[in-house]
Amino acid sequence: MDELVERTFGDLTVRIDRPTCIGNEGCISLAPGVFRLDEDGICAFVEPGAGAPRETLLDACRICPVGALSVVDEKGRTIVP
Numbered sequence: 434m435d436e437l438v439e440r441t442f443g444d445l446t447v448r449i450d451r452p453t454c455i456g457n458e459g460c461i462s463l464a465p466g467v468f469r470l471d472e473d474g475i476c477a478f479v480e481p482g483a484g485a486p487r488e489t490l491l492d493a494c495r496i497c498p499v500g501a502l503s504v505v506d507e508k509g510r511t512i513v514p
Contacts, residue, residue, distance in 0.1 A: 440478050442467070442490055444507040449476050453501040460502060464493035476501060 439448040447467070456474040460467075466483030467490060468476055485493065494502035494513040504513040 438478065440482065442482075442484055443487065445487070445490065445512070446505050447478075447490065447494060448503045448505070449478070450501045450503070451475050453499050454497075455499055455501070457498055459496040459498070460493040463496060464489055468493065 436451050437448055438451065439446050441447075454476045456470055456476070458470065460476060461469060464485040465479070467479060467485050469479050471477040484490075491504060491513060494504050500514050502513065503511065505511050
């Protein structure tokens, strides 16, 4: 699997930096329709993803203790971290 994976949710692009992820599961507890742990215990996107409300998605990315999740808007501006 790629080291950096991303998916677009509306006007936001969420990126998972897989080598940085420690499998904390905070993102999953907040947005289980978006995130899951894969067979390696690393954050991955749910297939097909149900999504989450915008603020929930942002909170799920902000909660990552190691910054493995980032979010950019449609203009490429970083929102999280």
